[in-house]
Amino acid sequence: MSSTVSPDQVLQTRGTSRALDAFVVAASFDRAGTACAFALGDGGVVIKRRAGEDFVRSNVHEGAILALGTDPVSGGWITGGDDGRFNRVRPDGTDALIATHGMRWVENVASFTDGKTHLLACGVGKKAIIYNAKDEVVKTFEHPSTVTGVVFDPKGKRIAASHYNGASVWFVASRSDAPRKLEWKGSHIGLTMSPDGDCVVTAMQENSLHGWRLSDNQHMRMSGYPAKTRALSFTRNGKWLATSGADSIVLWPFFGGGPMGKPPTELAGGDGTTCNLVAAHPRDELIAAGFADGLVIIADIGSARILPVAAPGRGPISALCWSPDGSHLAFGTETGFAAVVDLSKR
Amino acid sequence: MAEAANPADQVPVTVLTGYLGAGKTTLLNRILSENHGQKYAVVINEFGELGVDNDLVVDTDEEVFEMNNGCICCTVRGDLIRIVGGLMKRRDKFDGIIIETTGLANPAPVAQTFFVDDTVKEKTRLDAIVTVVDAKHLPQRLLDSHEAADQLAFADVIVLNKIDLVTPDELAAVEVQIRKINKFAKIHYSTKSNVPIAELLNQGAFDLNRVLVHTPDFLTSDEHEHNDDIASMSFEAKKPIDPERFNAWMGALLAEQGGNLLRTKGILSYEGDDRRFAFQAVHMIADGDFIGPWKEGEERTSRIVFIGRNLNRPQLRRGFESCQAI
Numbered sequence: 001m002s003s004t005v006s007p008d009q010v011l012q013t014r015g016t017s018r019a020l021d022a023f024v025v026a027a028s029f030d031r032a033g034t035a036c037a038f039a040l041g042d043g044g045v046v047i048k049r050r051a052g053e054d055f056v057r058s059n060v061h062e063g064a065i066l067a068l069g070t071d072p073v074s075g076g077w078i079t080g081g082d083d084g085r086f087n088r089v090r091p092d093g094t095d096a097l098i099a100t101h102g103m104r105w106v107e108n109v110a111s112f113t114d115g116k117t118h119l120l121a122c123g124v125g126k127k128a129i130i131y132n133a134k135d136e137v138v139k140t141f142e143h144p145s146t147v148t149g150v151v152f153d154p155k156g157k158r159i160a161a162s163h164y165n166g167a168s169v170w171f172v173a174s175r176s177d178a179p180r181k182l183e184w185k186g187s188h189i190g191l192t193m194s195p196d197g198d199c200v201v202t203a204m205q206e207n208s209l210h211g212w213r214l215s216d217n218q219h220m221r222m223s224g225y226p227a228k229t230r231a232l233s234f235t236r237n238g239k240w241l242a243t244s245g246a247d248s249i250v251l252w253p254f255f256g257g258g259p260m261g262k263p264p265t266e267l268a269g270g271d272g273t274t275c276n277l278v279a280a281h282p283r284d285e286l287i288a289a290g291f292a293d294g295l296v297i298i299a300d301i302g303s304a305r306i307l308p309v310a311a312p313g314r315g316p317i318s319a320l321c322w323s324p325d326g327s328h329l330a331f332g333t334e335t336g337f338a339a340v341v342d343l344s345k346r
Numbered sequence: 347m348a349e350a351a352n353p354a355d356q357v358p359v360t361v362l363t364g365y366l367g368a369g370k371t372t373l374l375n376r377i378l379s380e381n382h383g384q385k386y387a388v389v390i391n392e393f394g395e396l397g398v399d400n401d402l403v404v405d406t407d408e409e410v411f412e413m414n415n416g417c418i419c420c421t422v423r424g425d426l427i428r429i430v431g432g433l434m435k436r437r438d439k440f441d442g443i444i445i446e447t448t449g450l451a452n453p454a455p456v457a458q459t460f461f462v463d464d465t466v467k468e469k470t471r472l473d474a475i476v477t478v479v480d481a482k483h484l485p486q487r488l489l490d491s492h493e494a495a496d497q498l499a500f501a502d503v504i505v506l507n508k509i510d511l512v513t514p515d516e517l518a519a520v521e522v523q524i525r526k527i528n529k530f531a532k533i534h535y536s537t538k539s540n541v542p543i544a545e546l547l548n549q550g551a552f553d554l555n556r557v558l559v560h561t562p563d564f565l566t567s568d569e570h571e572h573n574d575d576i577a578s579m580s581f582e583a584k585k586p587i588d589p590e591r592f593n594a595w596m597g598a599l600l601a602e603q604g605g606n607l608l609r610t611k612g613i614l615s616y617e618g619d620d621r622r623f624a625f626q627a628v629h630m631i632a633d634g635d636f637i638g639p640w641k642e643g644e645e646r647t648s649r650i651v652f653i654g655r656n657l658n659r660p661q662l663r664r665g666f667e668s669c670q671a672i
Contacts, residue, residue, distance in 0.1 A: 023435045041435030063402075064435040082404070082432055103405045105432060125407070145409055146425060164411050164424065186414045187424050205424070205463070206414050227464060 007295070007308035010341055015310070017339035018055040020046055024332025026068035027319035030076055030091060031113070036330040037077045037089065038319065038338045039068040045079065045089050048340050050328070055338065058093040061085060066105060071120070072113030073133050078120055080106030086122045098135045101125075108149055112156035119156055119172065123147035128161045130172060141170050141179065149190040153197040162191040162202045169200065169214070182212040184219070192232040194241075194254065201241060203229035209243065209252075211259070220259055222252055226274070231320070233280040233287070240265075240301060242278040242287045247271065249278055249289045249299055267299040268306050277320040279329075288329050290317025296331050298343075309341055356471040357434075358442045358548045361456050363497045364478030365487055366449035369507040373478060373539035374446060378403075382543050384441040387433050389426065391448045402440055404429055408448060410455045413462060420462065420631055421455040427463045434469050442548055443470065450493050453477075453500035454608070457628045474549055477501035477531075478539065481520050482511040488523060498524055499576045499608045499653045500628075501531045503546060510537040529578040530651055576608065578653040581663050585670040586617035587648050592669040596625070596632065599665065604630030606657070612650035615640065617671040625650075 011017065023041030030037070035049045043061035045068075048054070061081030071078045076090045084101040086109070101124045108123030118133040128150050130139040145164040152159050152172075160169045164187050168179035187205035194201075201211040201220070207228055211220030222243075229245035234254070241252045241259070248269025252259040267287065268275075274292040281287070285301040293312035299305070315335030322329055327344040364370045377386060387402040406425045413420040426445065433443065447456060453475055460472040477497045479487075487494035498504065504524060509517055517535075524533065534541045592614065600607065610627040625634040640646050650666055 023437070025435050041437075042439075064432060066432055066435070103403070105404070105429075107428070107432070146407070146428070148428070164409065185412075187411050189428075204414075205411075205422075205427070 006311070008311035010308065010343075011296075011310040011339060014343065015339045015341040016048065016053055017337065018046075018048075020044075020055070020057075020332070020336045020338050022336050023064070023334050024319045024336060024338050025065050027321045027330040027332050027338070028068050028070060028077060029321060029323040029328070029330065031070045031072060031324060032075060033323040033325050033328070035091065036321070036323070036328070036340050037068065038330070038332050039065040039077075039079055040336075041065070043081065043083070045077065045093070045095070046338065047089075047091075047093050048330075048338070050323075056093055058089060058095055060087050060089055060095045066107045067109040067122075069109040069111050072111055072118040073120070073135075078109045078111060078122075080109045080122050080124075082106075084124075086124075098122075098131060099129070099137075108147060110150045110152050110159070112152040114156060117156060119152065121150050121152065121159055123150045123161060126163075128159060128170070130159065139170070139172060139177075141168070141177070143168055148188060149202075151191055151193050153193050154195055155197065158197070160191060160193055160200050162188040164188065167191055167200055167202055167212070180214070184210045184212075186210075189228065190230070190232065192234060192241075194234050195236065195238040199254065201232055203232060203243075203245070207245060218260070222259055222264070225250070231277040231279070233278050235280045235285055235287075235301070236283055237285075240280070240285070240287075242280050242289075244275045244278045244289070247274055249275055249287050251287070251301065265301070267301070267304055268297050273312075276317045279320045279322055282322050282324055282326045284326065286326075288320055288322065288331075290320045290331055292316045294333060294337075296320070296329075298329070310339065357437065357440075357469060358473035359430075359460070359470045360442065360444045360473050360547055361453065361475045362444055362446045362478065363451060363453050363456075363475065363500070364449065364505075365480065365483075365494060365497070367483070368449075368478045368480040369505070369536075369539040370446060370449075370478045373505065373541070374444065376539060377444065377543055377547070380543055384547070385439065386547070387440040387443045389429055389443065389445045391446060391451075404433070408451065420458060420629070422459040422462050423455050426456065426459050427466055430466050430470055434465075437469075442473070444547075450491075452493060452496055454496070454628055457500060457609075458631050461628060461631045461633050473547070474502040475500050476503045476505060476546060478505040478507055479524070481506055481509045481517055484520055485523065495527055495576045496608065498527045498531075499578075501528060503549070504528070504531045504533045505536055505539060505541055505546075506533055507536050507539055509535050527576045527578065528653055529580070530653070576653065576655055577657050578651065579657055579659055579662060580649060580651045581666045582650075583648045583667055583670050584645075586646065587614045587623075587669050588671040589616050589623075591671075595665050595669055596627075599662075600627055600630045600632060603654075603656075607652060607654040609653045610651065612648065613637075614648045614650075615646035 038046045041064040062083035067080040074090045082105045086098045110121045112119040120131040128141045149162040166183040170179045188202040191202040207225040208223035225245035231244040248266040251265040277290040279288045294314045295312045296310040298307040314337040315333030318334045319332035330340045332338040409425040612625040614623040621636040
């Protein structure tokens with residue numbers, strides 16, 4: 001019988017894909033959702049527009065691109081590379097230097113806009129540097145050790161950076177340059193902030209997560225992962241934190257007193273392959289997940305139903321993102337496969 | 347979980363240690379400028395100075411941190427975990443990675459990084475720890491620092507440099523000193539770090555096979571060494587090893603004496619298995635895996651090597667011998 005749906009059917013019928021011949025480090029739609037950029041390990045950025053089949057390449061960095069984000073200033077993207085450059089890629093694919101940091105790698109980027117104020121940030125060595133819409137340095141925040149992640153709060157008032165022994169939360173406009181220190185011993189390798197700006201959650205070297213609730217200094221420990229968590233993604237309403245690092249999507253409840261003392265919900269587990277990346281849908285309680293064998297799925301939190309998007313076999317998933325309206329999902333792999341899938345109603 | 351890494355896909359990593367002035371930078375510059383057909387990504391520390399312009403040179407601050415795994419001596423290099431991850435994004439651009447440590451660095455955190463971090467373990471393999479020493483100044487270094495002895499103890503390969511600055515007698519004396527600490531490393535003699543690069547890199551020197559095959563003598567006296575000097579010892583067992591007994595013994599030994607055991611390596615013949623089991627540890631962090639089968643007709647002798655402080659020879663020997671299957 002061949003009545004079962006192929007796990008590749010969504011990609012085959014609704015996807016546009018390309019072999020890009022380089023490690024896909026990250027993928028991101030622009031803020032308007034008109035195009036998706038894939039940042040590559042060979043320094044290239046490849047842009048796939050919503051209309052059309054073309055994947056258009058620009059050479060942006062000399063070495064590998066290490067970070068990709070959206071650029072509120074040009075409407076395109078920002079990139080950080082191991083050539084020490086913090087760059088802008090405009091929607092038309094042309095690029096411009098925002099700043100150069102010599103031999104230091106630009107390992108993290110972030111941005112914020114409320115329509116009026118635009119802020120850009122990059123993490124370079126022990127510094128988190130904030131730029132305004134004119135690419136001028138607004139603030140340089142120094143940390144005791146190398147910054148492993150930077151994230152703006154939802155209002156753009158604060159920026160949080162992870163590093164050894166915790167995270168630091170800084171007021172962007174503050175005159176006094178002292179951060180709120182969130183301390184927890186160990187190596188913190190990335191972070192996120194909840195949509196209400198009240199919780200900071202880091203991933204740790206020891207295959208666990210640590211969180212701080214800023215309003216009452218509550219600590220949260222979330223452990224039990226067999227591998228490192230590379231992706232932390234809150235659902236839009238902040239109810240769930242989706243995480244990678246297990247052989248399933250691990251969802252921590254941030255409601256009803258959780259996550260303290262509550263077990264996580266696991267989705268799409270069971271086949272023994274590590275979930276590399278997760279991305280919460282920008283509107284609905286859906287989680288996209290990419291696995292080490294190349295499988296991409298979408299899981300519905302409420303019903304626990306799984307929609308396969310792409311079958312295993314195209315390399316470990318290394319990039320995964322939604323368009324801002326949630327109608328398109330993009331993903332890429334370590335071996336250079338890249339695809340955009342149109343999930344809108346037809 | 348993750349599939350067993352294919353050694354052929356793993357990037358060989360060479361760790362280059364040695365005191366300031368021993369000739370590390372000269373050696374690095376030679377590796378980067380000579381035409382040997384291989385391309386290396388080089389991780390240098392903040393004090394490093396390279397005369398060669400190379401887009402694969404990464405400048406880093408050595409960031410050592412303790413793992414939260416209840417093991418006090420388990421320290422790793424966080425910066426290396428990040429850098430290896432970053433370099434893997436352009437894996438096709440180089441053949442190997444060379445990590446230079448600062449002159450005073452303890453090699454343990456670098457070595458332990460390759461045991462502890464899953465991604466690093468999966469994508470790379472520690473090819474060798476190469477220690478460059480200065481024939482003229484080594485005796486003094488050994489007197490005034492712990493690290494000089496540690497760097498020798500950790501070495502798979504020792505570059506005994508600046509031999510033109512010493513007399514043959516001095517050289518012989520230095521060699522005796524080195525061998526007291528580390529009996530097993532391969533020694534290259536050089537002036538101006540002029541070692542054939544091809545004999546230094548991608549040698550699989552960390553590979554126990556070679557280490558133990560090259561091990562000269564296993565017939566050593568039973569004297570009880572009890573002092574702070576580093577020594578190396580090896581033992582062998584003719585009868586097959588019982589894995590459970592070995593694990594129990596080794597687990598207890600590392601937990602109790604891991605702080606003093608700088609390196610432990612072994613090739614074991616497990617009872618009922620035709621494959622050789624390779625075991626190694628840096629302090630308390632241990633790792634083991636089956637490597638190829640024993641050769642046809644080869645004598646299946648299990649061997650183990652300890653390099654460390656306060657080694658109790660009779661105790662270690664009895665412990666290892668008691669792991670033999672009855």
